[in-house]
Amino acid sequence: MPQPFDFYFDFSSPYGYLASVQIEDLAASLGRRVNWHPILLGPMFKETGALPPVNVPLKADYAEKDFARSAALFDIPYRHPKEFPINTIAAARVAHCLTQEDMALAAKFCKQTYVAFFADNQDIRDLEVLRSQLQSVGADAEAVLNQIQTDEVKQALKLAINDAMSRGVFGSPFVFFDDEPFWGFDRLPHIRLWAQQQGKVA
Amino acid sequence: MPQPFDFYFDFSSPYGYLASVQIEDLAASLGRRVNWHPILLGPMFKETGALPPVNVPLKADYAEKDFARSAALFDIPYRHPKEFPINTIAAARVAHCLTQEDMALAAKFCKQTYVAFFADNQDIRDLEVLRSQLQSVGADAEAVLNQIQTDEVKQALKLAINDAMSRGVFGSPFVFFDDEPFWGFDRLPHIRLWAQQQGKVA
Numbered sequence: 001m002p003q004p005f006d007f008y009f010d011f012s013s014p015y016g017y018l019a020s021v022q023i024e025d026l027a028a029s030l031g032r033r034v035n036w037h038p039i040l041l042g043p044m045f046k047e048t049g050a051l052p053p054v055n056v057p058l059k060a061d062y063a064e065k066d067f068a069r070s071a072a073l074f075d076i077p078y079r080h081p082k083e084f085p086i087n088t089i090a091a092a093r094v095a096h097c098l099t100q101e102d103m104a105l106a107a108k109f110c111k112q113t114y115v116a117f118f119a120d121n122q123d124i125r126d127l128e129v130l131r132s133q134l135q136s137v138g139a140d141a142e143a144v145l146n147q148i149q150t151d152e153v154k155q156a157l158k159l160a161i162n163d164a165m166s167r168g169v170f171g172s173p174f175v176f177f178d179d180e181p182f183w184g185f186d187r188l189p190h191i192r193l194w195a196q197q198q199g200k201v202a
Numbered sequence: 203m204p205q206p207f208d209f210y211f212d213f214s215s216p217y218g219y220l221a222s223v224q225i226e227d228l229a230a231s232l233g234r235r236v237n238w239h240p241i242l243l244g245p246m247f248k249e250t251g252a253l254p255p256v257n258v259p260l261k262a263d264y265a266e267k268d269f270a271r272s273a274a275l276f277d278i279p280y281r282h283p284k285e286f287p288i289n290t291i292a293a294a295r296v297a298h299c300l301t302q303e304d305m306a307l308a309a310k311f312c313k314q315t316y317v318a319f320f321a322d323n324q325d326i327r328d329l330e331v332l333r334s335q336l337q338s339v340g341a342d343a344e345a346v347l348n349q350i351q352t353d354e355v356k357q358a359l360k361l362a363i364n365d366a367m368s369r370g371v372f373g374s375p376f377v378f379f380d381d382e383p384f385w386g387f388d389r390l391p392h393i394r395l396w397a398q399q400q401g402k403v404a
Contacts, residue, residue, distance in 0.1 A: 048258050056250050058372040062383055073395040170260040181264055186388035193275040 004033040006176040008164055009110070010041045011088035011095075011124060013172035014067040014078075015185035017114040021076050023175070024107070026188055030195050032177070035103060036110050038095035039161050040088065044170050052085050070185065077119040089157075091124050093148035096157045098139060108137040206235040208378040210366055211312070212243045213290035213297075213326060215374035216269040216280075217387035219316040223278050225377070226309070228390055232397050234379070237305060238312050240297035241363050242290065246372050254287050272387065279321040291359075293326045295350035298359045300341060310339040 005027045009016035027034045045051065053063035064080060071078030091113055098106035113133050116122040122129050127145060134141035147153050164174075168181055175182045175191060178200065182191050195201050207229045211218035229236045247253065255265035266282060273280030293315055300308035315335050318324040324331050329347060336343035349355050366376075370383055377384045377393060380402065384393050397403050 044260070048260050049253065050258065050261075051251065056252065058246070058250050058367065058370065059252075062370060062372070062385060065383070066385070066389075069396065070392065073392055073399065165260065168260065168264060170264070181267070183264060183268070184388070186386070187268075189391070190272065190275055194271065197275065 002032055003178055004035045006035050006037060008037040008039050008169045008172060008174040010039055010172040011091045011110075011113060011117060012085040013041065014080075014118060015070070016172040017078075017118040018070055018074065018076055018185045019173035019175075019188060020111050020114045022074070022185075022188055023173075026191060030177075030192070030201060033103075034107065036095065036099055036106050037160065037164060038092040038099070038110065038157075039164050039169065039172065040092055040157075041172055042087075043161055044165060047165065048170050050170075054084065077115070079119055079121055081117055082121060083123070086123075086125055088124065090127060090130060090148065093153055093157050094130050094134065094144055096160060097144050097147050097153055100156075105137055105139055109133060109139065112137060204234055205380055206237045208237050208239060210239040210241050210371050210374060210376040212241055212374040213293045213312075213315060213319060214287040215243065216282075216320060217272070218374040219280075219320040220272055220276065220278055220387045221375035221377075221390060222313050222316045224276070224387075224390055225375075228393060232379075232394070232403060235305075236309065238297065238301055238308050239362065239366060240294040240301070240312065240359075241366050241371065241374065242294055242359075243374055244289075245363055246367060249367060250372050252372075256286065279317070281321055281323055283319055284323060285325070288325075288327055290326065292329060292350065293332060295355055295359050296332055296336065296346055298362060299346050299349050299355055302358075307339055307341055311335060311341065314339060 005023065007019070007023050009020060024034055041052070053059045068078050068080060095106055095110050095113070098109050113124055113130070116129065116133060117124045124130065131141045131145060134144055167176070171183050173183075173185060175187070177191055177195065180194060182188075207225065209221070209225050211222060226236055243254070255261045270280050270282060297308055297312050297315070300311050315326055315332070318331065318335060319326045326332065333343045333347060336346055369378070373385050375385075375387060377389070379393055379397065382396060384390075
């Protein structure tokens with residue numbers, strides 16, 4: 001069985017959202033499935049000293065333009081969120097719980113929650129928004145929302161983020177394809193080229 | 203006459219090098235020429251608080267891998283320079299002088315000097331290396347190497363970099379296509395998509 005893509009993303013990352021729309025088709029075209037890994041950029045930016053592009057002079061205007069333009073170029077619905085960036089720890093905990101139980105369900109939740117934030121201007125910090133996302137993908141919303149309050153789940157997400165960092169993840173989206181690392185929505189075409197050149201096309 | 207591409211680059215920028223190999227074909231395919239604008243990232247990074255990726259923990263290993271891999275994926279010769287990044291002010295001044303006199307000659311010099319640094323492991327800080335680059339493109343090496351010692355040229359490059367920053371340039375490579383800004387080697391495919399969607403294909 002070929003190794004799935006490991007797809008790391010923060011729900012507050014616009015390029016993570018764009019990648020979430022394409023990652024499954026790309027993986028499938030290369031004979032792979034996708035393991036979804038919700039992470040938080042906060043602890044990673046602490047490590048790298050990076051700032052979100054929208055907080056950097058000169059870069060901020062370009063960044064917002066590029067989010068929307070990249071989406072348009074690839075026919076992906078996009079409305080820049082009213083509040084941005086936001087703390088996405090609740091959504092990440094929910095997604096983490098789902099990945100532990102049912103990856104297909106988790107994938108559905110992640111894709112939908114990204115759309116809610118980056119196309120429908122919903123506040124995904126709001127537990128009621130997360131509840132309705134959970135319900136609409138057919139998860140046991142009540143159970144999951146209880147789980148994310150537990151120390152066990154809080155700790156598990158932290159550990160998962162540390163594991164990601166140990167593996168070299170420092171941004172979103174970040175993909176491993178047979179342990180080869182690719183950072184950024186703009187690297188998705190590189191993944192296909194790399195697969196072709198390495199003879200990894202299924 | 204359609205507006206040329208404005209192509210901004212630092213000679214120490216690997217992605218600038220990769221873009222220098224493709225920019226003229228891309229522009230030509232869209233019915234455009236290229237104006238080459240040598241800049242220095244130093245003053246820009248001061249403004250944005252950015253660090254070269256190779257100086258950032260976690261990012262450094264990935265960055266070096268991605269330079270070489272991106273080159274390989276697009277069939278561009280690449281050998282990571284022994285010393286990197288380096289101060290490219292002399293090369294930038296030379297290139298700036300040439301752009302003021304003969305853009306075609308400047309383009310040749312820029313492409314060749316990039317190859318010298320990123321494929322042939324030459325030290326482009328060395329005035330003798332720059333002299334031989336100038337000679338090989340048929341420029342008056344002596345005259346140009348004298349010019350770059352003058353306050354006039356030093357000042358002119360500074361002004362050009364300030365103009366670039368006023369226009370929104372904060373990295374390398376940076377391209378304007380009809381005043382639409384694109385940052386990064388990975389945005390070259392976006393330029394073509396954008397041109398198509400805006401009906402700008404010649």
